[in-house]
Amino acid sequence: MEAVLYAQERSKETRATLNSLRENGNIPAILYGKNVSNVPISVEKLDFKKQFNEIGKNGIFTIDVDGKRQQAIVRNYEVDPITREIIHIDFLAVNSLSVITADVRIVLVNDAEGVKDGGVLQQSMFDLSVTTNVNRFPDAIEVDVTHLQVGETITVGKIRQQYPFEINHENDEVIASILPPRQEEEISTGEEQEPGIPENLEGREE
Incomplete structure (x- = not known):
């Protein structure tokens, strides 16, 4: 259009x-x-x-x-x-021959297997700097997280070859990862009271 x-x-x-x-x-x-x-x-x-x-x-x-x-x-x-x-x-x-550099938003697609196992999906990068011909600029970069397991990460290096443009980031930069399930905090129900005279009775005369 x-x-x-x-x-x-x-x-x-x-x-x-x-x-x-x-x-x-x-x-x-x-x-x-x-x-x-x-x-x-x-x-x-x-x-x-x-x-x-x-x-x-x-x-x-x-x-x-x-x-x-x-x-x-x-x-x-x-x-x-x-x-x-x-x-x-x-x-x-x-x-039509112009080559430019600009940021393109990252969209994580599909449900990660690690999330189904109780993990938490964490997205660390939301945009990628890209250099390409002006007519080939994508609206967004889709990153498939389907097979991402708990403890695993998707880095720039793992997706670089999937796209026909230059990604201006280091290979080890993390795009998304699956964190282990969150542990519920143990809530203390109170400390055991030491034997002795209750505080509300101290100083009371018989």
Whole structure:
């Protein structure tokens, strides 16, 4: 699916003009890249959010700036700390030969045998840094934990050959493991009271 994002070139960078853009439902942005001059633009907020959710953070946009089209990915964006709304976007221009590095989320799939035996599945890594052609970027990296037993781990080295892209991590970095079953804590029911005069009777006169 082609994600076409219509943008308008902007010329002024004053705080007032940027605030005005945001108040009118737009997001200031910059389009830059190899063999591409830095172009200040703005995009419609609702349109961007809708398409961004559909294609994912590593998806490719076709940005139409006043009729001129350029493929680009979202390289970075700034979020307002109070409203949590996106207030600025950096678009990196790409083409079919572009090779980029970005983080891809890890998704553990299937039920681990070790969990069925009472173990606890622990995920240690949630993203992998990946380098590949821009058109081959996955939305997520699925890691199958079906045969993972109690005390075993899945490391980067065990999955590296399963994927057609470069994973920028050491082989011994742990992605997931099965911990032994948790031991229930023994709860003390109280200490045996030493013989003698009960505290509530001390000092009482007959």
